[in-house]
Amino acid sequence: MCGIIGYTGKEKAIPILIEGLRRLEYRGYDSAGLCVTDNNTAHRVRSVGRIANLENKLALTNLPTEATTGIAHTRWATHGESSEANAHPHCDSTGTIFVVHNGIVENYRKLKENLENEGVKFTSDTDTEVIPNLIAQKIKKNKCSFEEGVSETIKKLEGTFGIVVVSINEPYTLIVARRSSPLIIGVGKSGHFVASDATAIIGHTRDVVYLNDDELAILTPNDFKIKNINKESITRSTEKIDWSASEAEREGFPHFMLKEIFEGPVAIKNSTRGRLIVNDGNVKLGGLEDVSEKLKKIEKLYIVACGTAYHAALVGSLMIEEYAKLPITVMTASEFRYRDIPFKKNEALLAVSQSGETADTLAAVKEAKQKGLLTLGIVNVVGSTIARETDAGVYNHAGSEISVASTKAYLSQLTIFTLLAVHLGRQRSMSLAFGERITNALTELPNQMAKILEQSEKIKTMAEECTKFKHFIFLGRKYNYPTALEGALKLKEISYRFAEAYPAGELKHGPLALIDENVLTIAITLSDSVYEKMVSNLEEVKARSGPILVIATEGDVLIKKIAEYVINVPKTIELLSPILAVIPLHLFAYYTAVALGKDVDHPRNLAKSVTVE
Numbered sequence: 081m082c083g084i085i086g087y088t089g090k091e092k093a094i095p096i097l098i099e100g101l102r103r104l105e106y107r108g109y110d111s112a113g114l115c116v117t118d119n120n121t122a123h124r125v126r127s128v129g130r131i132a133n134l135e136n137k138l139a140l141t142n143l144p145t146e147a148t149t150g151i152a153h154t155r156w157a158t159h160g161e162s163s164e165a166n167a168h169p170h171c172d173s174t175g176t177i178f179v180v181h182n183g184i185v186e187n188y189r190k191l192k193e194n195l196e197n198e199g200v201k202f203t204s205d206t207d208t209e210v211i212p213n214l215i216a217q218k219i220k221k222n223k224c225s226f227e228e229g230v231s232e233t234i235k236k237l238e239g240t241f242g243i244v245v246v247s248i249n250e251p252y253t254l255i256v257a258r259r260s261s262p263l264i265i266g267v268g269k270s271g272h273f274v275a276s277d278a279t280a281i282i283g284h285t286r287d288v289v290y291l292n293d294d295e296l297a298i299l300t301p302n303d304f305k306i307k308n309i310n311k312e313s314i315t316r317s318t319e320k321i322d323w324s325a326s327e328a329e330r331e332g333f334p335h336f337m338l339k340e341i342f343e344g345p346v347a348i349k350n351s352t353r354g355r356l357i358v359n360d361g362n363v364k365l366g367g368l369e370d371v372s373e374k375l376k377k378i379e380k381l382y383i384v385a386c387g388t389a390y391h392a393a394l395v396g397s398l399m400i401e402e403y404a405k406l407p408i409t410v411m412t413a414s415e416f417r418y419r420d421i422p423f424k425k426n427e428a429l430l431a432v433s434q435s436g437e438t439a440d441t442l443a444a445v446k447e448a449k450q451k452g453l454l455t456l457g458i459v460n461v462v463g464s465t466i467a468r469e470t471d472a473g474v475y476n477h478a479g480s481e482i483s484v485a486s487t488k489a490y491l492s493q494l495t496i497f498t499l500l501a502v503h504l505g506r507q508r509s510m511s512l513a514f515g516e517r518i519t520n521a522l523t524e525l526p527n528q529m530a531k532i533l534e535q536s537e538k539i540k541t542m543a544e545e546c547t548k549f550k551h552f553i554f555l556g557r558k559y560n561y562p563t564a565l566e567g568a569l570k571l572k573e574i575s576y577r578f579a580e581a582y583p584a585g586e587l588k589h590g591p592l593a594l595i596d597e598n599v600l601t602i603a604i605t606l607s608d609s610v611y612e613k614m615v616s617n618l619e620e621v622k623a624r625s626g627p628i629l630v631i632a633t634e635g636d637v638l639i640k641k642i643a644e645y646v647i648n649v650p651k652t653i654e655l656l657s658p659i660l661a662v663i664p665l666h667l668f669a670y671y672t673a674v675a676l677g678k679d680v681d682h683p684r685n686l687a688k689s690v691t692v693e
Contacts, residue, residue: 082168082182083107083154084263085280086244086254089271089301093150094143096273100280101131101152106336106482107277108686109154111167115178116143116150117251122178123147126167148271148301149252151244153180159188160205170209172216173201177229178246179215181208182276183261186239211243227298230255231311234294240439244274256297262437262465265289265297265304267318272299278321278461279480286321290463319463322477335680337483337574341666342533345526347478347488348659351495352522361515362506363499371472374454376507378428381406382421382453384413384444385432388486388569389493393432394562395658396497403514403655404504413440417447428454434481434489436464445469458496460489474500483681485573487666490566494659498522501655521653525660528650532663535647539664542645543671546629549600553591554581554665557614560604563658567602567665574673574683584617595626602668603643604661607633608654618642629668631661 083104087096097114112134113126123143127133131154153168160166169178185191188207191214196202200213214236219229226247234241234257242261244254256263256274266273268285274297275281278288291297294309306314333339355363368375381400383393390412397408411419413431417440429448433441436459445466448455457466457473460481467473478492498518506515552571556564564581571579582591584603595601601621605614615638621628622642629645640646647664649657673680 082109082156082276083280084151084180084182084242084244084274084276085153086151086180086256086274086299087271088149088252088254088299089268090148091270092145093147094138094145096284097150097152098131098135098138099283100275101134101154103279103283104154104275104277105131106279106484106681107154108156108484108682110157110162111155111164112153113155113167113169114150114152115169115171115246116147117178117246117248118144118147118149120248120251122171122175122246122248122251124169124171124178126164126169128162128164128167149246149254151178151180151246151254158184159207166204166206168208170204170206170212172212174216176248177212177215179208179212180244181211182242183240183259185210185237185241187237191236211237211241212245215245226250226253227255227296230257231296231307231309234259234296235309242276252301254299256291256299258291258295259293260439260442260465263291264463265291265299267304271301272304274299279482282321287318288321288463289316289318290468292468322462335483335670335674337485337487337670337680340481340483340488341663341670343479343488344491344533344663345529347476347492348495348522348525348529350477350479351492352499353477355499356519356522358516358519358523361502361510361512361517361519363502363519365474365499365503367474368456368472368503371454371456374428375504377426378406378454380424380427381408382416382427382429382448383408383410383432384416384429384441385410386413386438386440388490388566389432389434389438389441391562391566391569392490392493392497393430394565395494395559396432396500398559399497399501399655400504403501403510403518404508406504406508413438413444416444423451423453428456430456430458431466431470432458432493433464433466434460434476434486434493436461436466438466442466442469458493458500460492484683484686485570485669485680490662491659495522495525498656517653518655521656524652525656528652528660529663532649532660535664536667539647539667540671542629542647543668544675546600546645546668547672547675549598549627550577551594551599552577552579552602553594553599554579554602555584555587555614555617556581556604557584557610559608559654559658560606560661563604563661563665564602566662567604567669570666570669571672573686574669574680575676575678576684577672584614587617587620592620592624595621595624597625597627600627600629602629602631602665604631605639606631606649606657606661607636607651608657615639615642631664
């Protein structure tokens with residue numbers, strides 16, 4: 081959940097490190113720090129709070145500004161409170177080895193106790209501090225090299241880690257290692273980079289090398305090499321990042337979240353580009369071609385995801401069940417691996433993750449592979465761990481998403497699920513005519529989305545007026561119950577208002593007790609197969625003096641007689657309605673948070689990429 085950036089080369093390291101940290105701010109953090117090494121000395125500065133605090137402290141510190149090697153980190157507290165002593169980088173008790181670390185060392189207590197028994201003094205409450213002390217111990221006891229010290233240390237670590245290590249004895253070398261926590265190497269003209277996220281280095285290079293679990297990389301200004309945990313050399317070519325630095329800029333928008341909401345139409349176009357075969361009522365998904373015959377034979381599909389991706393999975397399950405007649409079980413990834421599911425032959429698992437690094441989802445993939453299931457992925461980040469671990473999959477191609485609250489990636493996930501429903505449906509029983517209807521409707525979506533975005537000022541005014549409410553209930557049915565879940569999550573995430581979502585049919589089974597004039601009900605009530613049922617539920621709310629905001633289909637006259645607030649969306653086929661219906665909810669959450677003065681792109685206690693369980 082934290083951010084790592086490291087550099088060794090010919091350029092000044094401090095500006096590169098600070099820029100990298102700023103680009104990683106969106107991941108969430110509560111402290112930051114850096115360390116540069118030069119002429120067998122190390123200089124470390126750490127601070128609590130924003131990166132600006134670190135910069136202010138740097139200005140007062142006599143650091144070697146010409147230093148060309150360094151590491152930096154943004155921390156989100158796990159072990160130990162947010163404090164300068166707990167901020168990274170951490171060093172061993174002799175001040176020789178410095179480490180930045182993402183992940184959790186699960187056996188740190190035992191390791192720490194052993195080190196303390198040997199006289200090592202600890203200065204933090206973190207699990208990370210055992211790592212530099214273990215490395216220093218290995219080097220001293222075994223009289224081994226810096227590289228061997230790191231290699232032997234990671235064999236002792238249980239849990240997850242992505243680490244970058246520097247030593248004052250080899251001040252221009254970075255040693256990198258990972259296990260279930262992402263790290264990439266950037267190959268530049270003026271040196272080499274390492275980062276937990278390509279965003280940190282995209283301004284310097286787009287040529288990267290992805291590390292796999294239990295691999296080490298040794299970076300020097302002029303070279304890098306990769307080895308596995310058994311010290312065997314590995315040759316791996318560079319890959320090109322398929323998005324530019326400008327995509328990680330706000331480009332005139334006040335927040336990344338608003339920018340990304342407005343990028344929704346383009347995200348849909350990119351997700352469908354080259355994939356729609358409208359005349360055949362079909363789609364082409366190149367990432368699934370190698371497993372095409374296996375897909376025809378699968379008899380059940382498990383879908384695992386977390387957070388917003390889980391809501392997309394719920395919609396996707398309805399699409400695939402209805403139009404491909406394939407049974408689906410959707411589970412939160414954090415629960416999947418702890419279930420003793422009696423898997424059968426010809427079953428598969430589909431993992432959905434924006435980052436492709438979500439720890440719980442990745443663990444579910446590994447569990448499924450161990451049980452012999454075909455594993456598939458829907459991910460946005462090319463080269464991410466889930467993309468490499470699964471047997472096959474589909475990339476979103478939605479472009480970089482910076483705001484912690486996912487919007488355009490969610491729209492893209494829904495689009496990919498639609499493509500997958502057509503792909504699987506046409507393999508089975510879906511008619512050419514219905515395939516044509518879906519693919520044609522997909523081509524109309526970007527223009528329909530633009531019409532919704534034109535209402536942003538109206539939604540802003542509505543949201544500002546609704547800040548008087550502190551409690552919200554979201555209602556939906558069938559395809560748009562997950563939309564209600566997504567709307568409630570977004571409002572919770574960024575405005576900190578209490579919001580819950582329910583299937584509208586469950587209203588009389590408990591939630592109706594909450595309804596009064598102080599609770600705003602937000603209902604997705606479109607002109608679809610469950611419209612009359614939704615209207616009946618809203619009448620129940622109205623009869624109890626509950627104020628109502630409705631997402632309705634254009635031209636619906638009846639709904640205006642029931643609801644105090646109405647936001648209209650264009651008519652589309654039912655399975656695509658969640659794509660249109662969620663946009664007003666994303667905008668409503670955004671403008672509510674802004675009106676309440678919240679830090680929209682950096683909601684408290686949350687991170688963009690959850691890389692620890």
